[in-house]
Amino acid sequence: xxxxxxxxxxxxxxxxxxxxxxxxxxxxxxxxxxxxxxxxxxxxxxxxxxxxxxxxxxxxxxxxxxxxxxxxxxxxxxxxxxxxxxxxxxxxxxxxxxxxxxxxxxxxxxxxxxxxxxxxxxxxxxxxxxxxxxxxxxxxxxxxxxxxxxxxxxxxxxxxxxxxxxxxxxxxxxxxxxxxxxxxxxxxxxxxxxxxxxxxxxxxxxxxxxxxxxxxxxxxxxxxxxxxxxxxxxxxxxxxxxxxxxxxxxxxxxxxxxxxxxxxxxxxxxxxxxxxxxxxxxxxxxxxxxxxxxxxxxxxxxxxxxxxxxxxxxxxxxxxxxxxxxxxxxxxxxxxxxxxxxxxxxxxxxxxxxxxxxxxxxxxxxxxxxxxxxxxxxxxxxxxxxxxxxxxxxxxxxxxxxxxxxxxxxxxxxxxxxxxxxxxxxxxxxxxxxxxxxxxxxxxxxxxxxxxxxxxxxxxxxxxxxxxxxxxxxxxxx
Amino acid sequence: xxxxxxxxxxxxxxxxxxxxxxxxxxxxxxxxxxxxxxxxxxxxxxxxxxxxxxxxxxxxxxxxxxxxxxxxxxxxxxxxxxxxxxxxxxxxxxxxxxxxxxxxxxxxxxxxxxxxxxxxxxxxxxxxxxxxxxxxxxxxxxxxxxxxxxxxxxxxxxxxxxxxxxxxxxxxxxxxxxxxxxxxxxxxxxxxxxxxxxxxxxxxxxxxxxxxxxxxxxxxxxx
Numbered sequence: 001x002x003x004x005x006x007x008x009x010x011x012x013x014x015x016x017x018x019x020x021x022x023x024x025x026x027x028x029x030x031x032x033x034x035x036x037x038x039x040x041x042x043x044x045x046x047x048x049x050x051x052x053x054x055x056x057x058x059x060x061x062x063x064x065x066x067x068x069x070x071x072x073x074x075x076x077x078x079x080x081x082x083x084x085x086x087x088x089x090x091x092x093x094x095x096x097x098x099x100x101x102x103x104x105x106x107x108x109x110x111x112x113x114x115x116x117x118x119x120x121x122x123x124x125x126x127x128x129x130x131x132x133x134x135x136x137x138x139x140x141x142x143x144x145x146x147x148x149x150x151x152x153x154x155x156x157x158x159x160x161x162x163x164x165x166x167x168x169x170x171x172x173x174x175x176x177x178x179x180x181x182x183x184x185x186x187x188x189x190x191x192x193x194x195x196x197x198x199x200x201x202x203x204x205x206x207x208x209x210x211x212x213x214x215x216x217x218x219x220x221x222x223x224x225x226x227x228x229x230x231x232x233x234x235x236x237x238x239x240x241x242x243x244x245x246x247x248x249x250x251x252x253x254x255x256x257x258x259x260x261x262x263x264x265x266x267x268x269x270x271x272x273x274x275x276x277x278x279x280x281x282x283x284x285x286x287x288x289x290x291x292x293x294x295x296x297x298x299x300x301x302x303x304x305x306x307x308x309x310x311x312x313x314x315x316x317x318x319x320x321x322x323x324x325x326x327x328x329x330x331x332x333x334x335x336x337x338x339x340x341x342x343x344x345x346x347x348x349x350x351x352x353x354x355x356x357x358x359x360x361x362x363x364x365x366x367x368x369x370x371x372x373x374x375x376x377x378x379x380x381x382x383x384x385x386x387x388x389x390x391x392x393x394x395x396x397x398x399x400x401x402x403x404x405x406x407x408x409x410x411x412x413x414x415x416x417x418x419x420x421x422x423x424x425x426x427x428x429x430x431x432x433x434x435x436x437x438x439x440x441x442x443x444x445x446x447x448x449x450x451x452x453x454x455x456x457x458x459x460x461x462x463x464x465x466x467x468x469x470x471x472x473x474x475x476x477x478x
Numbered sequence: 479x480x481x482x483x484x485x486x487x488x489x490x491x492x493x494x495x496x497x498x499x500x501x502x503x504x505x506x507x508x509x510x511x512x513x514x515x516x517x518x519x520x521x522x523x524x525x526x527x528x529x530x531x532x533x534x535x536x537x538x539x540x541x542x543x544x545x546x547x548x549x550x551x552x553x554x555x556x557x558x559x560x561x562x563x564x565x566x567x568x569x570x571x572x573x574x575x576x577x578x579x580x581x582x583x584x585x586x587x588x589x590x591x592x593x594x595x596x597x598x599x600x601x602x603x604x605x606x607x608x609x610x611x612x613x614x615x616x617x618x619x620x621x622x623x624x625x626x627x628x629x630x631x632x633x634x635x636x637x638x639x640x641x642x643x644x645x646x647x648x649x650x651x652x653x654x655x656x657x658x659x660x661x662x663x664x665x666x667x668x669x670x671x672x673x674x675x676x677x678x679x680x681x682x683x684x685x686x687x688x689x690x691x692x693x694x695x696x697x698x699x700x701x
Contacts, residue, residue: 044508044509048503048505051503055501058497058499064491077663084487137680155680156682180686181684184678184681187689188689192690223690229630232591265673268672268674269633269673269676272670274668274669275665282591284623298491299490301494302490304494
């Protein structure tokens, strides 16, 4: 997937004109929000559950290296082959080489966002290995060559007509139907054939339990179960922050994840693998490879504040909470991760320079933070990144702001800390500002600040300012 | 000395600033924990209904077989794949199949994994399993994968019939997990929680059952 994080404003403007996207965004997110609320309402104490989730993920980060070592030890004892990858290239190369070694013609994939991050599919296809995404939404997005619109429902915005046309072209759909159910059944038949004969399956990992060396996958469709059960080789890929201390902790996180994601108490299938198949079992992988991917996370981890972004469990609740995402949808964010979670993760993975608009595209309303089951404070991270960007921190690959902006703020901060200059500036600005005032309110202005007034008003500046009146009173009092 | 990739990554993580491990707030207990057997059964059944799972309550294994015969007729079943787990093995489905003109296959009837795979994908109209656990919290069935519980039997056929003895019912997931992961290092290769038929909403948010896994789940609750 081409990374377009620098083009947020352009892409957002384009998406704002997309009638179908706007219609979808008007109808579906409120439904998802309501489902989430109902789901969280089924917990005896939702705020406590969320606080517990936050404490758990904070603990994971505090103990990350130790938990990874514990997980690896137990996973290996269970027979898993654990492989570490510093970056996207190493992860992709390993999987490609394994597939080549095994003579694999095609793989089926269960949803894995980290492999979208590493662009695994492209690398495998380049080397002659067909990749079939099998989550219905991922399959549609893959066939349309589109990035995900929502991290959990990647093609949920695609109109049925487009899906029908796509299926006629790509999967031999016989009956041109507009019924999503019939279209889904057609995809089922097509992908079933892939599952039937697959020799290597690739999945992501929702949680890796350190206590037992177990990987957990959460899904509704069953494509991950097929991918883990049918082929003799399974490769599961996890980014290194997915570890969780104990099975009991994992259960709590699963309760939170499912409710925050789709409002369900539990997703249809929660499959927990603790190793390859045992000798006397008839299906399942003979070999189970677990790839632990860093790809910039150990660097993010060095910063005590930025590492909070690594708490994310990919529930997607922040997307439907966000007033910005709900206007523009996922494409505008330009990569695998969109919405507030993309706005905190992409800058850390790609650099503040490539994502300048992302962490600024926020009103800091805090809706995301209020929905987050693991207590991430997205607005404070946006402010943190903005500060790092302006201060030019090389660790974060920040770059300078435009020259005019820098000069303006230099002048502004000087004036704001120099009282006589400030007061003089006010006196000079007052006639200009108040020229456009009507009934004591300024509703519009020309020039560079006109944009500020497009959705805001400000009271006209007083002819007699507080400073003037104070001086007068002091003089009167002698 | 050459450091491995693993050591390099772990060293970086260990060199980072330390943070305190926060204390966790206490959580109130789930409401199913205070339910008695009959309430749990009622709760489980109600949750199953929410997931569009058809539930048949029967007295004992003989009634379960009779009910299975009815279900098989309703669903037009001629070929099924079953596990050989401790619930199913008590039912003698081989005889039941012969009596009712239904071909009852089990994974180990096949010489290798590929011929079994072909059968479970193309021939089995239903997968019939027992259940190791039934969790009232959310209409969830727990299956331990082993030589008598193959993975594909409960996911490949379009219909999944689960025979669930009521003594397998537990209030919350923790009790299932404690049993499954109780002995250090002796974990099943896979353990799966199944809650209703497979589903998706990936096309325009329209929810439907039967994406890749079973389109229909029938539970025969015994006892």
